Every structure is written in structure tokens, then in C-alpha cells.
Amino acid sequence: MKTLPYTKKKIVQIVKDYPTPFHIYDEKGIKDAAHRLQNAFAWNQGYKEYYAVKACPNPAILKLLYDNGCGMDCSSYTELMLCDALGIRGENIMFSSNATPAEEFVYARKLGALINLDDFTHIDFLEKNGGIPETICLRYNPGGEFRLGNAIMGNPGDAKYGMTREQIFEGVKKLSAMGAKKFGLHAFLASNTTDNGYYPALARQLFELAAELHQKLGVQMDFVNLSGGVGIPYRPEERPVDIDQVGREVRRAYEEVVVPAGMHPLRLKTELGRYMTGPYGSLVATVLHEKNTYKQYIGLDACAANLMRPAMYGAYHHITVLGKEDWPCDHVYDVTGSLCENNDKFAVDRKLPRIDIGDLVAIHDTGAHGFAMGYNYNGKLRSAELMLHEDGSVELIRRAETPKDLFATFDFMHLFD
Numbered sequence: 498m499k500t501l502p503y504t505k506k507k508i509v510q511i512v513k514d515y516p517t518p519f520h521i522y523d524e525k526g527i528k529d530a531a532h533r534l535q536n537a538f539a540w541n542q543g544y545k546e547y548y549a550v551k552a553c554p555n556p557a558i559l560k561l562l563y564d565n566g567c568g569m570d571c572s573s574y575t576e577l578m579l580c581d582a583l584g585i586r587g588e589n590i591m592f593s594s595n596a597t598p599a600e601e602f603v604y605a606r607k608l609g610a611l612i613n614l615d616d617f618t619h620i621d622f623l624e625k626n627g628g629i630p631e632t633i634c635l636r637y638n639p640g641g642e643f644r645l646g647n648a649i650m651g652n653p654g655d656a657k658y659g660m661t662r663e664q665i666f667e668g669v670k671k672l673s674a675m676g677a678k679k680f681g682l683h684a685f686l687a688s689n690t691t692d693n694g695y696y697p698a699l700a701r702q703l704f705e706l707a708a709e710l711h712q713k714l715g716v717q718m719d720f721v722n723l724s725g726g727v728g729i730p731y732r733p734e735e736r737p738v739d740i741d742q743v744g745r746e747v748r749r750a751y752e753e754v755v756v757p758a759g760m761h762p763l764r765l766k767t768e769l770g771r772y773m774t775g776p777y778g779s780l781v782a783t784v785l786h787e788k789n790t791y792k793q794y795i796g797l798d799a800c801a802a803n804l805m806r807p808a809m810y811g812a813y814h815h816i817t818v819l820g821k822e823d824w825p826c827d828h829v830y831d832v833t834g835s836l837c838e839n840n841d842k843f844a845v846d847r848k849l850p851r852i853d854i855g856d857l858v859a860i861h862d863t864g865a866h867g868f869a870m871g872y873n874y875n876g877k878l879r880s881a882e883l884m885l886h887e888d889g890s891v892e893l894i895r896r897a898e899t900p901k902d903l904f905a906t907f908d909f910m911h912l913f914d
């Protein structure tokens with residue numbers, strides 16, 4: 498069963514002040530996710546989650562997570578600016594970038610962020626642009642396929658990220674010679690996986706590599722960054738990750754590899770985006786049209802510009818017709834937006850209750866990689882973002898775009914004055 502943190506009555510109230518479409522985030526859900534994760538890794542001294550800012554780059558969300566013990570994982574100049582503006586600096590920022598522009602390294606170093614290097618050549622590049630810090634992380638790519646048991650979980654050999662094993666060894670040597678004293682290791686091998694075995698398998702790989710570096714090069718290993726990738730159940734029949742079990746199994750790998758290698762205490766870090774906010778956001782839209790041709794279409798006032806995942810990946814997002822939660826799903830619809838693109842469909846052949854024009858629908862699980870992936874194709878404007886606070890109050894945390902915002906980079910607005 499997929500649930501929502503609000504009723505139709507509540508949304509009808511909200512819509513009076515903030516017309517659809519909008520994304521609305523559940524403060525309590527996000528706070529609880531942060532605490533659940535922190536509890537699961539409480540056994541590790543120095544554990545810290547760095548929220549992947551790209552998943553929902555809204556200052557209100559970032560502040561909520563920061564106030565609840567999280568740091569921020571940034572990968573661009575403006576993501577660093579968001580942290581800077583919120584007073585989030587130093588080791589509260591992980592800078593996990595790739596193909597990095599010089600000014601981004603300079604800025605990240607100025608803020609004192611932990612730097613996660615994506616490539617061997619970035620060592621010299623960083624030295625020239627910001628300098629080599631005392632503590633530095635290297636991103637590992639083991640190549641080939643990443644398997645858990647028989648299942649292929651990811652394809653690192655095809656991914657643009659990270660360094661080969663050899664490059665990690667050469668990199669650590671080179672960085673040591675340049676003055677680095679403490680090292681971190683990072684890898685991201687599977688995306689959106691709800692397999693409880695992912696983090697433990699990844700952790701074991703990184704712990705073993707860390708142990709080898711420690712033993713062969715005599716360097717101090719400071720942390721292992723398990724990055725993102727822990728998934729969420731987008732479909733009603735999927736089960737959520739058991740984060741406590743994940744924490745326990747990572748601990749077992751720690752005790753079997755890290756402790757005997759003499760690397761204890763080794764700090765753990767994560768950079769989860771989807772797990773932290775994905776389930777705690779939804780896109781609320783109004784049904785504008787119903788169309789019957791070779792199929793039955795429901796046309797919304799939201800479109801793929803507000804939520805790209807279904808169009809881009811064919812991703813499933815659950816849809817609830819508000820107020821009809823208990824109605825039988827005896828209709829089959831394509832639920833569409835208004836882009837001149839046939840992939841602008843939030844759902845294809847979806848069983849839903851009978852939908853009427855004017856109905857309000859909630860598209861679930863848009864709290865990560867939802868609004869953030871928005872764009873302006875067809876001149877569509879980005880929606881508002883709202884926060885549903887624990888006390889039931891609603892706050893506008895980003896206003897909707899206006900045509901003026903869209904045209905702000907032209908020099909012709911005076912024509913409209």
C-alpha cells in the first residue's frame with residue numbers, strides 16, 4: 498500500500514493558496530529517514546550522511562537535513578553556493594564531482610569541503626586549482642559488472658566515473674608525496690537498488706581495498722564513502738530496504754576486514770539522495786482533460802518538465818486519485834502532460850479508478866530527482882515547491898516560475914512593459 502501524508506481535504510485547502518501543479522514534501526518523513534539511517538550506522542564512530550544535493554536542491558530541504566545531523570554532497574558550483582549560503586562548510590560538505598571545472602575545485606577548497614577525486618589527472622589539476630588538502634578521497638571504479646549473487650546490479654565498466662585499481666594505488670602514492678596525510682575511498686556501483694546486500698557488498702570491497710592500501714603503502718585510511726544508490730519502493734508491491742539490517746551487515750564486514758587490518762577507527766560516510774527524500778515528496782496536479790481515441794487519456798496540468806523520470810527512464814511512479822483511494826481500479830488510462838512529445842506520460846495503461854475532470858491526483862515519490870530534473874521544454878514553467886510541516890502547516894519553499902523568469906536571460910522584457 499502506498500500512502501500519502503495528506504488527505505484530499507487538505508490538498509483542496511492548499512490549492513486555494515497554491516494552484517497546481519506543485520511538489521509537496523513531508524517534513525516528518527524526511528526527518529525520520531535521517532534518524533533511521535543514523536541509527537542504523539550509530540555503531541560507527543564518525544559516521545555521517547552527506548545528502549546528495551542534486552536530488553532536491555532546495556535550501557529548506559537542505560537545512561532540514563543539516564539540522565538533523567546530515568552534511569551535503571555537492572557536485573557543482575551552485576550546489577556549493579547553496580551550502581555556503583546556509584552556512585554549511587568544512588567537512589560538512591563532500592565534493593563528489595566529475596569532469597570538474599577549475600573554479601569548482603577552488604571554491605570547494607575555499608569552503609574546506611572534503612574532496613572526492615574522480616580521476617587520476619585531477620590530482621595535478623587540483624594542485625593547480627585550490628591545492629591538495631590533508632584529507633582526500635579517491636573514487637574507485639572496479640570495472641566489469643557489479644554482481645550480487647547471480648544478479649547484475651550495475652555496469653561499472655561502462656560508467657564514466659572513478660579510477661581503476663592501479664590508478665587508485667598510483668594516486669594515493671602521488672597524493673602522499675604531495676602532502677596528503679589521510680585517505681578516503683568512494684564508489685557508486687548500483688543505482689536505486691532495494692537489495693539489502695548492496696551496501697554490505699560495496700563496503701566489503703572498499704574495506705578490502707583500503708586494507709591493501711594501508712598495508713602496502715603504509716598510508717592512513719580515514720574513511721570509506723558508500724555513496725548513494727540505496728533505492729526506494731516506487732511500486733506498491735516492492736519492499737523497502739531494511740536499513741537496520743544493512744547497517745548490521747556493513748558492521749560485520751567492518752569487523753571482519755577493517756578491525757583485523759588495524760584500520761579501526763575508520764569513519765563511514767554515505768551520500769544518499771533518493772533514500773532520504775524520494776518517498777517524502779509528491780507532485781500534485783489537476784485533471785484538465787479526458788480524451789478517448791484508440792486509448793483513454795487523462796491530461797494533467799503537470800507534464801514531464803515537472804517530473805522527467807517516467808519519460809526518461811520509463812520509471813514507474815504510483816498515482817493516487819485523491820478522494821478515490823478506496824474506489825476500484827476498473828479503468829485503464831494513459832496519464833499525460835501537455836508537452837508536444839509522445840513520451841510525456843506519467844503512466845501508460847495504468848489501472849486507476851474512474852477519473853473525472855477536475856480531480857486532483859498525487860504522483861508519488863517525487864522527493865528526489867523529481868523537481869530537480871525539471872526543465873523548460875515547450876516553454877513550460879517550473880512549479881512551486883511546498884513543505885508540509887510536522888504541525889500540519891504548509892510553507893511555500895519555492896515559488897512557481899513566471900514567464901519573466903523564463904525570459905530573464907533575453908534582453909527583450911521591455912517589449913512587455
Ligand SMILES: *Cc1c(COP(=O)(O)O)cnc(C)c1O
Pocket residue numbers: 549551552570593685688689724725726727768769770771772865
Ligand atoms: C547521484 C549521486 C548520489 C545520490 O544518489 P541516490 O541514488 O539519489 O542515492 C550520491 N553520490 C553521487 C556521487 C551521485 O552522483
